[in-house]
Amino acid sequence: MSGERLDRRNFFRHGLRSLARTVADSVSSDTSPAGASAAATDGRPFRRLRPPGALLEPAFLEACTRCDACFDACPVDAIVPVPEGHLDAGTPRILAAETACTVCSSLACTQVCEPGALLPLQSPQEIEMGLARVDPQHCVTHHGQACDACVTICPTQPPALGLVDGHPSVQASLCIGCGLCEQLCPVYPKAIQVEEPAREAALAAATRAKLESQASRDDAGRVESAPQPSEEKRRTRRRVEPIAETVDEAKLPPSTVPRPLAAFLLVAGPLFALLGVFGWLMLIMGAPVAQPLELKLGALLADLALCLLFIVPHSLFARGLGRRWLNIPFGPCGERPLYVFVAGTTLTLLAYLWQSSGPVLWAADGVVALVLRAIQFGGLVLAAWAAFVVGGAQMLGLPHLRALSLGRKEPSAELVALPPYSLLRQPLNLGILIALASMPQVTLDRLLLAIVFAVWILFVAPYEERDAEMQFGEGYTVYRDRTPRWMPRRKPPTA
Secondary structure, three states: OHHHHHHHHHHHOHHHHHHHHHHHHHHHHOOOHHHHHOOEEOOEEOOOOOOOOEOOHHHHHHHOOOOOHHHHHOOOOOEEEOOOOOOOOOOEEEOOOOOOOOOOOOOHHHHHOOOOOEOOOOOHHHOOOOEEEEOOOOOHHHHOOOOOHHHHHOOOOOOOEEEEOOEEEEOOOOOOOOOHHHHHOOOOOOOEEEEOOHHHHHHHHHHHHHHHHHHHOOOOOOOOOOOOOOHHHHHHOOOOOOOOOOOOHHHOOOOOOOOHHHHHHHOHHHHHHHHHHHHHHHHHOOOOOOOOOOOOHHHHHHHHHHHHHHHHHHHHOOOHHHHHHHHHHHOHHHHHHHHHHHHHHHHHHHHHHOOOOOOEEEEOOHHHHHHHHHHHHHHHHHHHHHHHHHOHHHHHOHHHHHHHHHOOOOOOOOOOOOOOOOOOOOHHHHHHHHHHHOOOEEEHHHHHHHHHHHHHHHHHHHHHHHHHHHHHOHHHHHHHHHOOOOOOOOOOOOO
């Protein structure tokens, strides 16, 4: 049926939401006031999910000066302005279906609001953004399919979401309205949405009715008294993704200058990455055991150097000072393309300069070889599945290349907790480890490749998770505590 078709489409295209967000914002900005007032999201009235700590709607609209401070403070760019054509244009809201509040540890947006429209909060338990509501008509669990995406990602302790008879159920007293459940819901229209509490909705409706009454007497049809950020200010605003608290962002060049030539040249990065992955796959598929191979110490040392040439920059440029270096040439938009270029180039060099060295340690044949091939194929499928859910284009930096070419802000990352990430925290790395451990033909150089990559993956996995916790805050912390890293566990039966 149609709902099932849309479910699959959105499930596998989760990585393209950032592009859809750009298109949606463009359409919203061109909507007329009358049309905007009647605009709907999933068939519902235009929603205003305010950031954490927001005052009640009338007081919030009076206090908010549209200063943009909360926009810049949000580490995941979840806070966006209400588009033009609405009476409260320029005020902050959160589009939970696209990028929800990740409940960052610092609650940064509440700390930078000088006008006081957002009250400073000290803990996630103080957040009261709204209440999540489940729509059984669209929830796949009510149509014979198993799903626990919203339950897995709920950041509250104890969880506000749980499964009752296999269906998600919200405990209103615990829900903070962050919207992570709405963002990660794999169906469209969303089966779970965050709504304002009834008291807030009533006040908001009264306030908007008053504003609309005033606007109807004004030919402009919009609130003139609300200062809007200038185009120059919008275009010069920039932010480096959080890498270290001591980084001086002012020393970095602006990222809003279109650089089509740089983007065109950096397209080589994704091409090298794909070429390198193909060559690496050829290496792990098996060693050339048909002809006798002798021990070549020089070849082994050269292979080790190639491994380090790939591993060291791959880890160095992924965090801290290395990320800052990648931000220097072209700003945040160029960081990911440069990273992909370096990683792709070094992986290509590793794959095509690799030298085989004997002796042959083992060469399986017959049924054993078929079993090892099947296990290896399963590992590669797991890795490909994980990469696909995160978004292959995002991993290759294609949205960043587009933003760099057009002089736009860099795309924000998304916290993904859909399968296989709902089962494991490291499915991509686990798939690689399985593929390395099940090579049917292994020479000394292939053993070196497997050992070096396995040690590196096991060593760097905790650092990757620490980076994700710094970026996504409380939402990732709860996800990490509930989800195993390497081995999936059987979930206890629900009540």
